[in-house]
Amino acid sequence: MVSLLDIIGPxxxxxxxxxxxxxxxxxxxxxxxxxxxxxxxxxxxxxxxxRTGEGHGTDKAIAGGLMGFRPDDERLRDALEIAExxxxxxxxxxxxxxxxxxxxxxxxxxxxxxxxxxMTGASxxxxxxxxxxxNGYNVEVSGSYHTIVLIAEDVKGSIAAIATILAxxxxxxxxxxxxxxxxxxxxxxVIEVDDMPGEGVRDEIRALPWVRWAFRLxxxxx
Amino acid sequence: xxxxxxxAIRDAEQKGISLARLALDTEAKDQGRPVEEIRAALRRAxxxxxxxxxxxxxxxxxxxxxxxxxxxxxxxxxxAGPLAGTPFRDVLARAxxxxxxxxxxxxxxxxxxxxxxxxxxxxxxxLAQARGLPDDAVIDALAVAGLIGAVVAERASLxxxxxxxxxxxxxxxxxxxxxxxxxxxxxxxQVGHATALALQGTLGLVCDPLGGLVELPCVFRNATGSAIxxxxxxxxxxxxEFKIPVDEVIDVMGEIGASMDxxxxxxxxxxxxxxxxxRRLARERLVQIKKR
Numbered sequence: 001m002v003s004l005l006d007i008i009g010p011x012x013x014x015x016x017x018x019x020x021x022x023x024x025x026x027x028x029x030x031x032x033x034x035x036x037x038x039x040x041x042x043x044x045x046x047x048x049x050x051r052t053g054e055g056h057g058t059d060k061a062i063a064g065g066l067m068g069f070r071p072d073d074e075r076l077r078d079a080l081e082i083a084e085x086x087x088x089x090x091x092x093x094x095x096x097x098x099x100x101x102x103x104x105x106x107x108x109x110x111x112x113x114x115x116x117x118x119m120t121g122a123s124x125x126x127x128x129x130x131x132x133x134x135n136g137y138n139v140e141v142s143g144s145y146h147t148i149v150l151i152a153e154d155v156k157g158s159i160a161a162i163a164t165i166l167a168x169x170x171x172x173x174x175x176x177x178x179x180x181x182x183x184x185x186x187x188x189x190v191i192e193v194d195d196m197p198g199e200g201v202r203d204e205i206r207a208l209p210w211v212r213w214a215f216r217l218x219x220x221x222x
Numbered sequence: 223x224x225x226x227x228x229x230a231i232r233d234a235e236q237k238g239i240s241l242a243r244l245a246l247d248t249e250a251k252d253q254g255r256p257v258e259e260i261r262a263a264l265r266r267a268x269x270x271x272x273x274x275x276x277x278x279x280x281x282x283x284x285x286x287x288x289x290x291x292x293x294x295x296x297x298x299x300x301x302a303g304p305l306a307g308t309p310f311r312d313v314l315a316r317a318x319x320x321x322x323x324x325x326x327x328x329x330x331x332x333x334x335x336x337x338x339x340x341x342x343x344x345x346x347x348x349l350a351q352a353r354g355l356p357d358d359a360v361i362d363a364l365a366v367a368g369l370i371g372a373v374v375a376e377r378a379s380l381x382x383x384x385x386x387x388x389x390x391x392x393x394x395x396x397x398x399x400x401x402x403x404x405x406x407x408x409x410x411x412q413v414g415h416a417t418a419l420a421l422q423g424t425l426g427l428v429c430d431p432l433g434g435l436v437e438l439p440c441v442f443r444n445a446t447g448s449a450i451x452x453x454x455x456x457x458x459x460x461x462x463e464f465k466i467p468v469d470e471v472i473d474v475m476g477e478i479g480a481s482m483d484x485x486x487x488x489x490x491x492x493x494x495x496x497x498x499x500x501r502r503l504a505r506e507r508l509v510q511i512k513k514r
């Protein structure tokens with residue numbers, strides 16, 4: 001359903017909802033994977049992102065997103081200078097991420113302390129985004145919800161255990177997707193929730209013996 | 223939100239309420255949020271729109287490529303034309319101002335998109351100022367614009383890559399025309415005619431920006447789009463009726479967009495982008511992401 005506020009909005013730094021606002025949101029989501037502003041970032045730009053990215057400020061928008069700037073933050077314009085001051089060591093590269101990739105796709109490789117992450121995502125237009133891969137797993141994360149992503153051993157009752165933790169914290173599940181590469185192999189769970197899960201929720205999920213890792217991705221869309 | 227403007231106009235008439243009221247009530251119900259919260263979000267949008275108009279008038283803003291900037295100020299300080307001293311000239315200046323801010327990575331409201339973001343603030347704030355209307359009237363108008371845009375999104379498209387510039391500045395002109403018509407005292411039916419009159423004037427308009435950047439001709443398309451919106455408003459308030467129903471005009475905009483060659487849908491493969499000068503400017507000015 002189209003919302004009136006989707007049409008009159010978002011408030012954003014120009015010039016392009018796909019190449020600037022959407023790119024910023026991809027940076028914001030990626031930042032979550034290492035728990036804050038990364039120390040090193042390699043940002044590969046594919047298709048239209050590579051061709052018109054600098055003119056659209058795509059590089060500034062992604063770097064700004066990695067530092068936690070939102071799409072309406074005027075600091076985006078100076079994000080590359082700010083990144084250099086703040087010690088975010090970034091490199092942009094043009095890349096071909098395959099014929100199947102959406103024209104506005106980026107692959108972002110991050111390091112922060114001993115944490116590393118790789119995320120591939122696309123800006124679909126009108127500021128909407130879709131993350132398609134995290135650390136080698138195929139996912140679908142839109143950033144329209146607060147999201148918990150986790151890798152778990154494929155054990156019985158895993159969904160029930162996670163749902164119980166969320167219910168105890170009065171967090172309502174909007175969408176839940178479970179994928180696994182093979183029976184008995186690792187399961188990848190993407191849980192989109194209506195209410196912001198605290199660090200405590202994530203830590204409880206991480207403490208489950210069969211959970212390999214879990215991330216909390218904050219909502220990045222209005 | 224509504225999928226048909228005819229339905230919305232009929233409901234507003236039956237209930238004896240404005241389209242703004244209908245749009246706000248419908249949005250509140252759809253989203254499970256109080257009307258006041260939605261009005262507050264629109265108020266913030268209006269503040270950002272006003273800020274962009276002001277910022278863009280100073281004449282010192284230029285895009286990274288240098289292809290656009292500094293023109294809004296010329297309408298404030300440059301020589302007079304036949305529209306000097308009229309709200310019309312002021313609206314054109316405001317449209318350029320917002321779009322120059324957008325091209326220079328300033329803050330705007332994407333309404334309906336960043337590329338068409340100049341039309342709605344130009345027409346609504348320009349006419350509200352000329353008539354001395356309060357902010358609440360402009361916020362109501364933004365709700366009507368949102369209703370019209372939502373119908374266009376459902377029935378056609380709001381993306382230049384999908385439907386050409388008619389889906390961006392054309393849709394913006396249609397939204398502004400309908401919204402301002404109610405703001406200036408027009409009936410729901412007149413809002414429908416104003417919307418249709420504006421949209422018919424942009425049917426077939428291609429999206430052909432140099433180098434694929436939201437700069438040239440986008441900045442100027444926002445000015446001409448505003449002029450078309452003003453035409454729709456003036457005609458509808460004078461009692462002119464457009465004989466093709468507005469929903470059908472929106473549908474045909476979608477059809478034309480879908481059948482438009484890909485060269486004319488934001489790919490820089492045709493139109494002004496593919497002229498000899500367009501290609502040369504893109505080559506010279508279009509900076510590429512550099513390795514660092």
